[in-house]
Amino acid sequence: MSPFSSFFAVVYQAFNAIKKPASAxxxxxxxxxxxxxxxxxxxxxxxxxxxxxxxxxxxxxxxxYANLIMERLDTRFTxxxxxxxxxxxxxxxxxxxxxxxxxxxLRHYLLSRPAYSTFNVLGADGESIQWxxxxxxxxxxxxxxxxSPVPKMPYHFLGPVHxxxxxxxxxxxxxxREKDSGSAGYFLGSPYRISRFLDEQELPPDxxxxxxxxxxxxSGQSLTQLLxxxxxxxxxxxxxQEMVVLAPVPGYPFVVQTPVSSSRVWHTYTQQAPxxxxxxxxxxxxxxxxxxxxxxxxxxxxxxxxxxxTAFNTFMAQASQCxxxxxDEAGLLQEICDMAIxxxxxxxxxxxxxxxxxxxxMLAMSGARAYLDNIAISARADLPEGQGTIGQVWRTGLPLxxxxxxxxxxxxxxxxxxxxxxxxxxxxxxxxxxGKVWAVFSVYHEKVDIFDDQLQILLKExxxxxxxxxxxxxxxxxxxxxxxxxxxxxxxxxxRVVQMNNSYATYMLGLEPDALVGKPTEIIYxxxxxxxxxxxxxxxxxxxxxxxxxxxRLARSDGQMLIVDFSxxxxxxxxxxxxxxxxxxxxxxxxxRRLYHALVNTADxxxxxxxxxxxxxxxCQDLVRDTLFxxxxxxxxxxLGQLEVLAHAGEGTEGIEQINxxxxxxxxxxxxxxxTRAWREKDVVYSNDELAExxxxxxxxxxxxxxWRAVLSAPIRRDGQIWAIMTFASPQMQVFDESSIALCKRVxxxxxxxxxxxxxxxxxxxxQEQEAARARHDVLTGLPNRLALTEYxxxxxxxxxxxxxxxxxxxxxxxxxxxxxxxxxxxxGDRLLQQLGQSLQARLRQTxxxxxxxxxxxxxxxxxxxxxxxVEQVEVVLTTLHASVEKPFPVTADETATxxxxxxxxxxxxxxxxxxxxxxRADKAMYHAKQNKxxxxxxxxxxxxxxxxxxxAPLP
Numbered sequence: 001m002s003p004f005s006s007f008f009a010v011v012y013q014a015f016n017a018i019k020k021p022a023s024a025x026x027x028x029x030x031x032x033x034x035x036x037x038x039x040x041x042x043x044x045x046x047x048x049x050x051x052x053x054x055x056x057x058x059x060x061x062x063x064x065y066a067n068l069i070m071e072r073l074d075t076r077f078t079x080x081x082x083x084x085x086x087x088x089x090x091x092x093x094x095x096x097x098x099x100x101x102x103x104x105x106l107r108h109y110l111l112s113r114p115a116y117s118t119f120n121v122l123g124a125d126g127e128s129i130q131w132x133x134x135x136x137x138x139x140x141x142x143x144x145x146x147x148s149p150v151p152k153m154p155y156h157f158l159g160p161v162h163x164x165x166x167x168x169x170x171x172x173x174x175x176x177r178e179k180d181s182g183s184a185g186y187f188l189g190s191p192y193r194i195s196r197f198l199d200e201q202e203l204p205p206d207x208x209x210x211x212x213x214x215x216x217x218x219s220g221q222s223l224t225q226l227l228x229x230x231x232x233x234x235x236x237x238x239x240x241q242e243m244v245v246l247a248p249v250p251g252y253p254f255v256v257q258t259p260v261s262s263s264r265v266w267h268t269y270t271q272q273a274p275x276x277x278x279x280x281x282x283x284x285x286x287x288x289x290x291x292x293x294x295x296x297x298x299x300x301x302x303x304x305x306x307x308x309x310t311a312f313n314t315f316m317a318q319a320s321q322c323x324x325x326x327x328d329e330a331g332l333l334q335e336i337c338d339m340a341i342x343x344x345x346x347x348x349x350x351x352x353x354x355x356x357x358x359x360x361x362m363l364a365m366s367g368a369r370a371y372l373d374n375i376a377i378s379a380r381a382d383l384p385e386g387q388g389t390i391g392q393v394w395r396t397g398l399p400l401x402x403x404x405x406x407x408x409x410x411x412x413x414x415x416x417x418x419x420x421x422x423x424x425x426x427x428x429x430x431x432x433x434x435g436k437v438w439a440v441f442s443v444y445h446e447k448v449d450i451f452d453d454q455l456q457i458l459l460k461e462x463x464x465x466x467x468x469x470x471x472x473x474x475x476x477x478x479x480x481x482x483x484x485x486x487x488x489x490x491x492x493x494x495x496r497v498v499q500m501n502n503s504y505a506t507y508m509l510g511l512e513p514d515a516l517v518g519k520p521t522e523i524i525y526x527x528x529x530x531x532x533x534x535x536x537x538x539x540x541x542x543x544x545x546x547x548x549x550x551x552x553r554l555a556r557s558d559g560q561m562l563i564v565d566f567s568x569x570x571x572x573x574x575x576x577x578x579x580x581x582x583x584x585x586x587x588x589x590x591x592x593r594r595l596y597h598a599l600v601n602t603a604d605x606x607x608x609x610x611x612x613x614x615x616x617x618x619x620c621q622d623l624v625r626d627t628l629f630x631x632x633x634x635x636x637x638x639x640l641g642q643l644e645v646l647a648h649a650g651e652g653t654e655g656i657e658q659i660n661x662x663x664x665x666x667x668x669x670x671x672x673x674x675x676t677r678a679w680r681e682k683d684v685v686y687s688n689d690e691l692a693e694x695x696x697x698x699x700x701x702x703x704x705x706x707x708w709r710a711v712l713s714a715p716i717r718r719d720g721q722i723w724a725i726m727t728f729a730s731p732q733m734q735v736f737d738e739s740s741i742a743l744c745k746r747v748x749x750x751x752x753x754x755x756x757x758x759x760x761x762x763x764x765x766x767x768q769e770q771e772a773a774r775a776r777h778d779v780l781t782g783l784p785n786r787l788a789l790t791e792y793x794x795x796x797x798x799x800x801x802x803x804x805x806x807x808x809x810x811x812x813x814x815x816x817x818x819x820x821x822x823x824x825x826x827x828x829g830d831r832l833l834q835q836l837g838q839s840l841q842a843r844l845r846q847t848x849x850x851x852x853x854x855x856x857x858x859x860x861x862x863x864x865x866x867x868x869x870x871v872e873q874v875e876v877v878l879t880t881l882h883a884s885v886e887k888p889f890p891v892t893a894d895e896t897a898t899x900x901x902x903x904x905x906x907x908x909x910x911x912x913x914x915x916x917x918x919x920x921r922a923d924k925a926m927y928h929a930k931q932n933k934x935x936x937x938x939x940x941x942x943x944x945x946x947x948x949x950x951x952x953a954p955l956p
Contacts, residue, residue, distance in 0.1 A: 031287035039280040046276065050269045054260055055245050061210050062247030062258040068202060069214065069249050069256070073174075076192055077156045080176040083119070084188045118166060122187035126175070130186065142173055144187075148218060152251045155179055157187075161194065161216055161223055170194040170226050194227045213257040214249075223254070308344075312458045315343035319462045323469025327476065332469055333364035333439075336462070340443055341366045347423055348372070348444040351431065352390060354379040360390060363439060371421050371444070375414070384413050389428040390440045397437045399429040399460060404448040424448045429459055432467040433474065435746065441466065489564070489583035496521050496538075499578070508564070508585055510557040526553040526561055537568055541579060545570045551586065560732045563587045594627040601625065602747055606754035615758070616647035616724075619751055623728070624650035631706065631729040634716065637679040646724055651706060673699060675727050678713035682722050684745060686712035686736045690729075710735040714748040718755045726751070780830055781837030784851040789859055792849060793915040796863055797908055806865040807908040808874045809915075810940070811922040813930065814856035815900030820891065828891035832899065839884035845877065859919070860903075870907050871942065878903065878940050902929045903940035911943045921946070 121131040126144030147157040159173025171191035178186045198214055214223040243260040318339050326332035333351045340349035348367035352360040360377040378386035379394045387410040389400045402408050403425055405418045418424075428442040441463050445451075451459070489505025491498055498516040506513050509524060516524070525531045530553050537547040549566040556562050565584040601622035609615035616634045623632040631650035635643050645656055673694070678685040687693055690711040694700050708729040715722045726748050736744075776788035784792065793809070800807045814836075821829040833856070840850050840858065849861040860881070865873050888896035904926025906918040921943040929941035 031291045032284060035280065035284045035287060042276065042280070043273075046273075047265075047269050051243070051265055054265055054268060055243060058210070058258045058260050059245045059247060062212065062245055062256040065200070065203060065210070065212050066247040066249045066254075066256040069197065069254060070251060072197060073192075073249075073252055076174060076190075077150070077153060077176060080156075080174065080188055080190060084176055084178060118164075118191055120189045122175070122189055124186060126177075126187050147173070147175060148253065150251065158253070159189075160219070161221060161226060163226075164191055167191065167193065170223075172197055172223075194223055198223060198227060210258055213259075215255050215257055217253045217255055309454060309458075311344050312455055315339055316458050316462050316465070318343065320465045323465040324472070326469055326473065329470060329473050330364070332466070332473065334366070336441075336466055337364045337366035344443075346443040347421070347446055348426075349442075351439050351441050352377065353439040354394065358386075360394075360440070367444070368421055368423075371417060371423065375417075387411075388414060389426060390442055393428040393430050393440050394437060397430050397432075399427065399456070399463075401425075401427045401451040401456060403451070406448075418444070422446050425450055427451050427456075427459060429463045431463055431470070433470050435749070438467075438470065489585075491516070491521070491581045491583065492578065493521060493581060494578045505583055508556075508562060508583060509554060510560075524554050526555040530554075534566060537566065538579075541568050541570045551590075554583075558733070561587075563590050590628075596743065597627070599743060599747055599750070602750060606751060609754075612755060612758060613647065615751070615754060617649070619726075619747070620647050620649035620653075623747070628730050628732060628735055629728045630731055631708065632727065634724050634726050635675070636724050637676055643675070650729070673697075674711045675713045675725055678715060678725050678727075679722070682715055684712065684714045684741065686710070686741065688734045688736055707731045709733045712736050712741065712744055714744050716748045716755070717752045719759060723752070723755065778837075778852040781834055781852050783837045783841065783858075784849070786851070786853050789849075789851040789853070790915075792851075793861060793919075796849070796861055797913070797915055797918075800863065800908055803864075804867070805863070806867045806870040806910065808860075808862040808865060808870065808905055809908065809918045809922050810860040810862070810874075810878075810903050810905045811853075811919065811926045812858040812860065812901050812903050813926055814885075815902055815930075815933070817856040817899050820897045820899060824891050824895065824897060828895075828897065831891055832889045832897060835889050836884060836899075840881065843881050843884055848877070859922075865907075867910075870910070874905060874907075875938075878905075882939055901939055902926055902933065904929060904943060905940055906943040 119133045120129050122128060123130055126147070127142070142159055144157075147159045150156040150158060155177045157175040157177070159175065161170060161172050163169070164171040171193055173189065174192050175187045175189040178188075200212065212224065215221070216223055243262065243265070245258050245260060247256040247258070249255065319336055322335050322339070323332060326335070337349040337351060340346050346367060348365070348369075348371055350365040350367075350372065351363045353363055354360050358379040360379065362372065365372055376385045377388060377390050379391050380386040381391070381395060385391070389402050389411070392410075393400050402411065405411050405415050405424060405426075411418070418426075423444045424446055425448050426442060426444040428440050430437045431439040431441050433439075443459075489508050490502040491505055492500035497518065497520055501516050503513050506515055509516075521534070522531050525534075533549055533552060537549045540547040547566075547568045549568075552564050552566050554562040554564055563586050565586050567582045567584070569580050571578045571580065602619045604622075606615050606619065609618055620632045620634060623629055629650065631648075631653050633645055633648035633650075633653050633656055635645040635648075635656075637643060643656070645653075648654070648656055672680075674685050674687050674690060688710045691700070691703050691709050694703055697703075706729070708731075710730040710733055711727060713725050713727045716724045716726055718724075726744075728744055776784060776791070778785045796807055799805075817829065817832070820832055833852075837850070837852060837858075840860070844850055844860065845862070847863045849863070851859045851861075853859055862874060862877055882901065885899055885901050888898045891897045904922040904924065906912065906921035906925065908918055911921050912918050925941045925943040925946060928946060929936055929939070932941075
């Protein structure tokens, strides 16, 4: 059973108990998940702590036993050394055969050492027995090759562990060799009983309850197991599935192995767990209670927000309907303010506009009027009364949302009055008319920070609807004024023959005042189908006495088309069939309709365009589509009066540069062309009959060929300056009136604003690119920094994988750089790093890469290496690269300094596949080269030559 199973059971039950919607499940589930993760981490850490503590105790006990074994072996070898010294002759040499006196001395020594059951004197070959305390049944002992020297005592040897038939037990063979400066001396050997070797009785009582196992690391044999088996040698036993700690016997090829029972770990862990588990369950309960509180509060806030949004949406819908139907400006503004109070529960709603003295006057207001009594609000920026939200919005044309009167210092003149009436926040939004700020709409609320993003969007939509309603009312008023004051043509007709007409009728048709009298009306229509339309009107006039036929196309004497609305009234003289017809010129209406259509198309064009050429070309193409213009172009006029065309569309514009052949300068033509006058005067210039005005001009033939009768040129301003001129050309005269001129201005203004926005976007993109480059380059050396390297290196490895090539990653550390800083100062060190960075970059190949990690560490990357010859290719490059530090660096005006370089190199894919792992391998190789600086042959070291280790990343 897992130590955390009980805790996860509680968590599982808690999740099963939750039966709420998805949002509630998220609210409860997140705290439970957090507690589960934290508790799991705590319990895991505590369990590991118990494991480490028990393992440490076992390791300590094992080491005590290992040290006891070491002392026994050391004592045994010391006694053998003493025996060897006692057996030497007067010439300090042991020569066979042993004399009786030496044998007697040896036997006396052995009697004083009862632990030596057997004692052999061996020859120089380490195998032939020269003398032994046991019966001489064999003349040769175990071969010397089976013995291994003790590292700390080269004249001491340990033999294999085996079963001795003479002694009837498992023994460890031990030998010492005679120390002699000449040829090899003799050996003294004696077996060591394993039972004494492994005796645990000398250990403290607390240590004897351990299940120690002594392993011979030379063969992997368990000495403890061999002792129990008494001669039956088996392979090493496999470790049981539990924790084991090891303690080496210092100086000897033995290790003490002690198992740690998992039940003991679990018992220790569970003794300390209940207190923690109680705290974790308590924390879970507290978090669930806190989550319940947060969910309830959030639900309450969401319901309040939903009600507020519903009210605002109702307000916006009502305001939109009111703006689309209102016919009176004052009534529209007052109704908007009343609806703001009625639907959204604002405390105050007002619409104000500054007078000539720049003091705001209320056009409409509703709500707590006491706040507005004798209030002073200015549009001037130099007055305190002009620093409020209304004044700022008037000047900037941007909405402003004040979250709190208490926190906004600019509202100090009105703060006390607002707080006294319970006003805590307000907003002001611009109302536009004809593209300019015309008034300011402001509302006040009793709560702070009430205007969230959704409410801001709704209020902006309301102001857009108000602006559209005002524009609609203004358009209606303008049309009414034009109709009331416009002149119309009048025809008195009998039997479809003109009996009388006013002068304006013939003027409209381009005829002499009496040219129509006595003529059939059929001659004024552009097509037979238009004449038939009026014939149907005669049938209606016979029944209803009045008729109106709109959009009738007439033909002027100069060939141009005139569009009029006919209104007919039958006179009371039924016998003579006489009727009166009024002709209302509506050509401008058609022009306006088509211009509005072009304006919408132009807006779409500038929004979709991504550069100025595309923007200008689309605008020109849209302006000649379904309009009265058959040519539109954008250009500049040089100081010599030559035309430079930037974009064009329509008839005759393909060869428009030919006009330069008849232009020598601004003053060469009298009068000058419309485009040159607009460029010079920096304003809109037009001619409703450019062909007649240029009758004596060298450009006359060009204008006549392209049929440019009416021409208008308007400047396009970019960043406040005239950037180009847009020219509109029409084959008809008298095209440009007040409405069409205003629409043309709006087209150029729209295009100018779009170009300004394009410039701003380009500047922003440029600044972003600069900031991105600055963030990826080292300030001191100008080299790529660590961030740039982390982005570049994975891409380089991906390229190498695709191309089946190798990449070398090298980590450079300077030798002696600290001495430069200590001797000459950090400024000198910085100067050296700058020079070194330039030198490294200059000596690298075009495909190579160098970056500074920080301090005196650099990284170089070599791409495009052949996998089979990668090492050789890298060495060639590194030989060239070392020239960067072979000459001293000037660090002051009259002093130089010298540094060296140490480099570690890791190869992809030979040393690893991961960028981070390759850098780690290169770092290890560099430090290896640093450690062997005095003996190394090269200033670099390859990671592949490092000692084998478990890789951190998969290798190929």
